Amino acid sequence: MRKLIPSLLIASVLGLGAASALACPDGDGGSHFDRMTKKLELTTEQEAQFRGIMKAKHESMKSYHEEQRAKTLSQLSTVLTKEQLAKFEEMSERRSHHKEKKYSDRQK
Secondary structure (H helix, E strand, O other): OOOHHHHHHHHHHHHHHHHHHHHOOOOOOHHHHHHHHHHHOOOHHHHHHHHHHHHHHHHHHHHHHHHHHHHHHHHHOOOOOHHHHHHHHHHHHHHHHHHHHHHHHHHO
8 A cells, every 4th residue: 555655646746747748748839739729720819819828727737736746745755754755756757757758759
């Protein structure tokens, strides 16, 4: 059970990051945004409004993700030793970088 909890927390924290990245992968939407605007056949005015909404959503998700990460680390610090917490953070970072690389490779 003790091994399951950190795994679930890693998955949930990284899941939020992935959702945020998919919403607007490079801050303003990049190629994902371009595909969406073409498929939706947006007017110039709609595109500007759409871009603003999506950018605000991205910032909101990013902020939420950071808050949840801090909350998770705070909770884990009451359960894990300092060494385990450091290892957890290292594992989370590696997983996060792996997901970012995997996503960016798909965009090419």
